[in-house]
Amino acid sequence: MKLQSMTGFSRSHGEAGRYRWAWELRSVNGKSLDVRLRLPPGFDHIETAVRKLAAERFTRGNLQVGLSVTLSESRLELVVNDAALAAVTSLKDRLGDRIADTPLTLEGLLGLRGIAEFREVEEDDTALEARDRQVLDGLEAALVALAEMRAVEGAKLADVLFRQIDRIETLAETIENDPARSPEEIAARLADQVSRLVEAAPSLDSERLYAEAVLLATKADLREEIDRLYAHVAAARELIAAGEPCGRKLDFLAQEFNREANTICSKSNSVTITAAGLELKTVIDQLREQVQNLE
Numbered sequence: 049m050k051l052q053s054m055t056g057f058s059r060s061h062g063e064a065g066r067y068r069w070a071w072e073l074r075s076v077n078g079k080s081l082d083v084r085l086r087l088p089p090g091f092d093h094i095e096t097a098v099r100k101l102a103a104e105r106f107t108r109g110n111l112q113v114g115l116s117v118t119l120s121e122s123r124l125e126l127v128v129n130d131a132a133l134a135a136v137t138s139l140k141d142r143l144g145d146r147i148a149d150t151p152l153t154l155e156g157l158l159g160l161r162g163i164a165e166f167r168e169v170e171e172d173d174t175a176l177e178a179r180d181r182q183v184l185d186g187l188e189a190a191l192v193a194l195a196e197m198r199a200v201e202g203a204k205l206a207d208v209l210f211r212q213i214d215r216i217e218t219l220a221e222t223i224e225n226d227p228a229r230s231p232e233e234i235a236a237r238l239a240d241q242v243s244r245l246v247e248a249a250p251s252l253d254s255e256r257l258y259a260e261a262v263l264l265a266t267k268a269d270l271r272e273e274i275d276r277l278y279a280h281v282a283a284a285r286e287l288i289a290a291g292e293p294c295g296r297k298l299d300f301l302a303q304e305f306n307r308e309a310n311t312i313c314s315k316s317n318s319v320t321i322t323a324a325g326l327e328l329k330t331v332i333d334q335l336r337e338q339v340q341n342l343e
Contacts, residue, residue: 051291052343053201054078054109058193064182065175069117071190075198077340078110086114097184105191106198107293108343115183198343205338206288209298212335213284216305219328220277223270228318270315273308280304295342302336 054077061070083102085095102111171179284301287294309332313325 050199051202051206051288052106052195052198052293053205053341054198054295054343055201055341056194056197058190058197060186060190060193062182062186063120064179065171066120067117067179067183068120069115069183069186071187072114072116073190073194074112075106075109075194078108081106081108082110084110084112086112088115088117091115091117091183094180094184098187101184101187101191105195106343108295109198113187115187117183202342205341208338209288209335210285212331212338213281213288215331216277216328216335217281219324219331220274220281222324223312223321223328224274226318226320226324228321270312270321273311273315277305277308280308293343295339298339298342299336302332302339305332305335 054075056073056075058073059071061068063069081103083099085098087095087098098113102113280301284298287297287301306329309325309328312328313322316322316325
């Protein structure tokens with residue numbers, strides 16, 4: 049299965065007997081699958097089948113489904129209202145000689161409202177079922193085409209996401225390898241800080257100051273955050289490579305990425321690490337924007 053975007057468009061059309069039909073499908077982002085139908089009169093009974101077919105193909109997205117149907121030819125029949133006709137002829141008989149000079153012609157009868165009317169010939173159930181099957185087959189074709197278009201967009205998104213994840217990994221490596229995190233640099237920085245404090249206040253216990261400084265340095269260590277970033281990078285790549293619907297999971301990972309970036313920025317004691325942390329937040333925001341487009 050291919051990774052899919054939630055954006056796409058497709059169309060299919062055909063004929064079933066004297067019916068000409070056309071499906072038009074549009075898909076945009078959505079938290080879940082929301083199918084909005086626009087069916088012509090006389091086709092409401094296929095709504096359940098339409099929703100089922102859409103759910104079999106997609107799991108997320110606002111899906112607008114429209115069906116238009118026209119008749120390639122009309123089949124009319126003249127329907128006579130027997131009760132109304134009987135009432136008219138009965139009236140003529142009752143009036144008798146008073147309207148003897150007024151002939152009761154076919155043209156005259158047809159001119160009377162309610163006597164007769166033309167209407168479409170009703171087709172039998174077998175013909176209507178065959179028509180519905182062909183129309184739903186057309187919907188399946190449109191759904192397949194929409195899935196293919198969403199897959200093309202999904203492939204483009206995957207490329208973008210992989211590049212952003214690569215950048216996150218590179219920034220994590222920059223933070224990990226920053227000289228300010230080396231044991232020698234940390235020891236030198238602690239010694240300098242303690243020395244300044246002792247010079248400013250000779251009564252302070254230097255050994256206790258060293259202990260407090262070491263404790264603060266331990267709390268400010270970024271090892272756990274860096275390791276979690278690497279773990280999230282590996283998980284994101286695995287999800288994208290699998291090709292399954294993963295928009296929700298990647299959105300959650302983006303939140304976790306952001307949590308680690310915030311912690312790194314708050315613990316940073318280096319200009320380089322702070323700059324990398326801020327760029328990390330920017331890339332993560334861009335990643336999350338793209339993830340919103342994934343099924």
